[in-house]
Amino acid sequence: MxxxxxxxxxxxxxxxxxxxxLTILGVVIGVAAVITMVTIGGGATVQVTEQIASLGTNLLIITPGQRMGMGQRAAAPPFEMDDVDAMGREIGAVAAIAPISSRPVTTIFGNANWSTTVMGTDNQYLKVGNWALEMGREFTDSELRAGGAVCILGATVRRELFGNQDALGSKIRLGKLSCQVIGSLHSKGQSTIGRDRDDAVLIPLRTFQRRLAGNQDIGLIQVSIQRGASTARAEQDIKELMRKRRHISASEDDDFTVMDLKDITKMLTGTTQVLTGLLGAVAAVSLLVGGIGIMNIMxxxxxxxxxxxxxxxxxxxxxxxxxxxFLVEAIVLSSFGGAAGVVLALVASVLAAKALSVPFVLNVGIVIVGFLFSVGVGVVFGYFPARKAARMDPIEALRHE
Amino acid sequence: MVADHEHSEPPLIRLEGVTKVYGTGEAATYALRGIDIRIGQGEFVAVMGSSGSGKSTCLNIVGCLDTPSSGSYLFRGTEVGKLTRNQRALLRRQYFGFVFQGYNLLSRTSALENVELPLIYRGVVRSKRRELAGKALAAVGLQGRETHSPAELSGGQQQRVAIARALVTEPDVLLADEPTGNLDTARSLEIMDLLTALNRDRGITIVIVTHENEMARYADRIINFVDGEVESDARHGEVA
Known part of the structure; x- marks a missing residue:
């Protein structure tokens, strides 16, 4: 039968x-959309995870204020150099501590200008972030102490201002501050959230505070923990130390945030996964519409x-x-749609992955789910028309013109 | 002759006080107003009457396509009115062959496949179906037309395909509603000869609905319907 x-x-x-x-087109597009969205989303998640892993897993980032949610934070006093020194003294297992203050700035060299971020920091920054010098040298102690007008360029800034020319020794302007290029950094490429990590200029923290900011504030502190030591333990120690230093009573919440890079990984992959789910859901709606198309034609x-x-x-x-x-007919139709959708999705995923420079990670699960869903659409939307057919009165049906 | 009606064996078809009402209340119209008919195995019966006299309704009830509103219809001793839709479908599948006025063949489907249709629902395997359908088409004189679709056949040929479809299951009863309604006289007489031969040679009980005396003459017995009631029921040669 x-x-x-x-x-x-x-x-x-x-x-x-x-x-x-034409009937199955809706299902084709629906299945293809669902599979493509989820595949690209999966690729993005893998990419985020890989990039963060390349930064090292033992990095803590301390920022003033408490995270309220995505990108929001409550206002809180900034850090001071004393905080950094105290951490260096009192926290065990610290490999390096880098204070960082930054702000956007327009850099000018000759006719070339480039909007970027200037970061006041010290040589520890290079150690914490695994940065290597491509050319030139680090800051000297006297430059750091006295606030010398010197800078180290990120690869992007060097390329934009100097092209293939030698940048070492040249004087560039950072807003109103004129400073001499003493080095440039190896390229690291894009960060996980799509920010160009090479798009920055480093100057001594003291220089930043005196000549650009006009205060003694430190925006954030990066701490790298020695290999093998517990980041959770260090995080706890830092919290206790900062609560004491910032006079936070036991009943109050922290007014600063210590973030483990692992948490950031989780957060970012969580975000990509939510986005993937959302896009997948939107695509699933189109699959539903495709199902209604099948029902209509049936x-x-x-x-x-x-x-x-x-x-x-x-x-x-x-x-x-x-x-x-009639049910089998609807299911065969929708299954054809599903199969065609799978093929279309694979082609679209490979192309989209290439276009978005995201790795193509084949998710066999979603391919199977997508196909089965299309079969299910046939069952659900084929049932009503099929039942209508089955319940017809033979006499009236025979008289039908 | 009368004794034949009171045969000891229960008749194949027995309608008693059968009524059929469409609609309810004041809008109710009676298609059948209490009819009693018995038809025995091997009879060739013509049901006559003007349009609206209830003859088609009667045929549909006999063929288990429809059920009486009241009264009793026993087919081989089974009360059809008490059966479910599916049980009636099983009866049709087992015992009845239908020939309709409008041929009612599946369009864009070959003659052979049309004739195969009832066999599919009997669960006959494909090769056997082909064989039986081929034989049935040959029996109605359509060998060589197996692959033709209804559109490629004349009206008379289409009706022969329909008859072949009704015969292929070797039914006990063949029901034909105006089988010659769309055909010219020559084709009509051919079809009637074919039916007569089937009745005579295979012993198939045949009930046809017609309004043409010429066609009714082929039957052994003529039942006349007027306004939902049996006006006369006479065997061949008897005076109505």
């Missing part, structure tokens, strides 16, 4: 090739074939057999 229903379905689909193609088909149904019932077809016939 099932085999016959299947053959009949193929026969019926061949009879109306164009209509069948209803038309049932009406068109009323006499056929009447004949089948008259020669002794059971309700169940007529139901099966």
């Amino acid at each position: 099932l085999y016959n229903a299947f053959r009949l379905a193929l026969h019926e689909i061949r009879r109306n090739v164009m209509r069948s193609l 209803l038309v088909s049932v009406t068109e074939r009323t006499r056929e149904i009447g004949i089948r019932l008259a020669v002794g077809a059971l309700e169940r057999e007529v139901l099966t016939q």
